[in-house]
Amino acid sequence: MTRAMRRPIAAAIGALLVAATTAACGGGSGNDADEGDDTLDVWIMQGTNPDADDFFAEVSTAFEEETGATLEVEFVEWGDAHDRFVTSIAGGTTPDVAETGTTWTPEFADAGALAPLDEHVDGAGVTDDLVEGLVEAGTYDGQLYGMPWYAGVRSLVYNTEMFEQAGVEPPTTWAELEDAAAALKKEFPDKIAVAVPGDAEFTVYPWVWGAGGEVATLEGETWTSHLDSPESQEGIEFWTGLATEGGYSSAGATTWRETDVLDSFAAGDVGMAVMGSWTPGAIVDANADMEGKFAAVPIPGKDGGISPSVLGGSHLSMFETAEDKDLAFAFIEMMTTGEFAQQWGQESGYFPGQVSLLDETLESTDPLVAPFAEQFVDGGASVPAAPTYGAVQAKATTSTMMQSILSGDADVATASEAAAEEMTNILNGSE
C-alpha cells in the first residue's frame, strides 16, 4: 500500500494556496494526485481503528485484485477534518471517497459537493439491509449521500461496585433510576450518583425522545424544533431534576463535556452516566483498576423499554469530483458491507452499518457489548438531518439550555422555549 501521509497543515496550506491562486489551478479534474484513471483517492479519519495501517493494506490488495485500481488512503485528524473538507471543496481538490461524520454529510450534500448514492446502493442490493438511524442521517432532500459505515451509541453505564454496595439493581424505568440515584447518594455522599453534564447535547436527547418528545421535525421545507413541547419538557425536567432537585450530580458537572464525565467515571467517582459504546476501552486505559467493575444497560424508557439515543458515527461519501463513480462505489461497497465491514467493527469497537452483520454482535454476552448492541438496534435515533444542524451545534443551543437550567439561571420552560426558538431559526437558515 502506498500511504500518502502528508502533514495535514502542509496540505491545508497547499489547499489554501490553490484556492487563492485559482488561475494557476484551472477547475475541473479535481484529483491533483491522479496519475491515471485507475487511482482512487480516499480520506479516512485517524484514530478510530488502532490497526488502520494493516487494515488498509489488506483492503488495497483486495481492491486492486477486484478492480485493478490503486488505492491511495490518506489519514486525516478529526480535529482538522471539517476545515480540510471546506478548503478542498473550495479548491476543487476533494478526494474521490471520504469518511464523513454523520452530521457533516447533509451539510456537504447541501453544498453540492457529494454525489447521490441511491442508484449504486440499489444496484448492490443492500438498500434494505442498512441501519435505519444512519440512513436517516445520510439522507438529504430525499436522496442518500452517505453510505452507513460504522457507528456507536450511548447507553447508561454504571459502576457495578457502587451499585452492589448500595444494594441497587440497574434501572429499567425512570422511577427506578431516580431511586437508584437516591440510594447511591445515601451510601456515597461524596460521590456523584448520576452525572448530568451541561455541555453534552447527546446525553440530553434520549430523555426528550424517551418522554415522547422530538428534537426537531421537517414539514415540507420548514424545520420546527419541539424542545419546548410538553413531552420534551417532561424529559428535560426529569434529567435536569436529578441534579437541581435531587442533588445527585455535582456543581462541576454543570460545565462538563463528555470527556469530563469519562474522566470522573474512570476515577471511580460516578455511579452512573450516559456514555458511548466506544468508552469502555478508554475507561480501562485511564484507570486499570476499573476493569470488570462497570457494566451498561440500554437507557431506560420512562415506564420501561428503551429511550432512543443518537447513533454517532461515519458514512462513506462519494464526492462529485470522482471521475469514475462506479470504481468509487466499488470501494464503498467493499468497505461497508460484508467481511471488511465486520473486521473494521471488531477492530475499532464500533458497530457496522449493515443490519445482517449485527446479528453476531447481538448474540454476545459481554456486559459491555450486548446492552449497547440492544440500544443500537432497538433504540437508535438521529439528530435532525439538516445541513444547518452543524450550525446549531456550533451555537451550542442545547448546551446553553442545559447550562442555564443546571446553574439555576432559568427554569425548564423558559430555557427550552428559548432553545426551541433558536434551533428553529438556525435550522431554517434564518439566523
Add this chain to the structure above:
Amino acid sequence: MTQQLTAAPPRIGRARAAIVRPWLLLAPALLVLAVLLLWPLVRVFLFSLQDYGLREITTGEPNWIGADNYAGILSTPELWTVVLPNTIGFAVLAVAGTVAFGTGVAVLLASLGTFWRTVTSSAIMAAWAMPAVTGTYVWVWIFDADRGVFNDVLMGLGLLDDPTNWFTNRWTFYAIVLLNVIHHGFPFVAVTVLAGLLGVPKEMLEAAEMDGAGAFRRFFSIIVPQLRQVFAVVIILSTIWDFKVFAQVYLMPGGAGSNRSVLNLGVWSYVESFGQNRYGFGSAIAVLLTALLLVITAVYVRTVLAEEER
C-alpha cells in the same frame, strides 16, 4: 551659460534619483506586502459584502447582499449587552493589570543583582513561553469545581461549605480569565520596561535623590516620563492582544458558547461565522474589529505625539 546648462541636468537627475531610489529599493518588499497583506484584506472586505457560505465556495459564484452583514451585526442585541461590554471591560482591566504588574516586576528586576536578576527573569520567561492553551488548562484545573485546588483550600479553611462552579458566573469566569491573561502577558511588559529602565541616566536619579526626592517621586517624575514611548508601545500591543482574546475564553468550561453571558468578541465571531459556515458575516466582523483597533491605536499614537510636542 554653457557651463550652467551642462551643470543643471545632472543636478535635476540627482534630485529625481534621490526621490525614486528609496522607492525602487522598497519596491520588492512593498510588492510582497501587497500580495500577502493587502490582497487578503481586500478579499475579506469583498466577502463581508456577500452572503458567503459553503454553497458559494463550491460554485464560486458571488452572492452580493450589500451592507446586510454589517446591519445584522450592529442590530444584534447580544453584541451591545454582552459581547462588547465583556470585551472592552476585560481589555481595560487586562491592559491595566498587565502593564502595572509588568512594570512592578521590571522595577524589581532593575534593583536586583546580576545573579538574582537572571534567576527571576528565567522564571518569568517560563510563564511567557507557556502556550496559551496549556496555561488555560492549568488555570481551569486550579479552579475546577470538584477536583480543583482552589475549592479544596477554601473548603479546608471552612470558607466554603459545598463546591462552587466558578465558571458559570460571568464575574468569576472573567476573574479567572484575567489571572490567566495577566500571568501570560506580564513578562513581555516586564522585559520591555526593564530595557527602558536600564536606559534611564543614573545621574538624573542621583541628582534627584540629592535634592531629597523619595523613591515614588523619582519613579513618577523621572522614570515614567523617560519611558513614555516604551509605555505607549506596550499599551498599544497589550490592547490589541487583549481585545482579541480567544483561546483563553473558548477553552474554559462553558466558554465555547454554552454560557452566553461570557461571550466576548473573539468567541462570538467564531461561533457566529466559522461555526456556522457564514464566512461573509465573519468577514464583516473582522473588518469592524480591524477598524476599531485602528481607531484605538490612532488615538493612542496621537496622544503620545501631542505630549511629546508639549
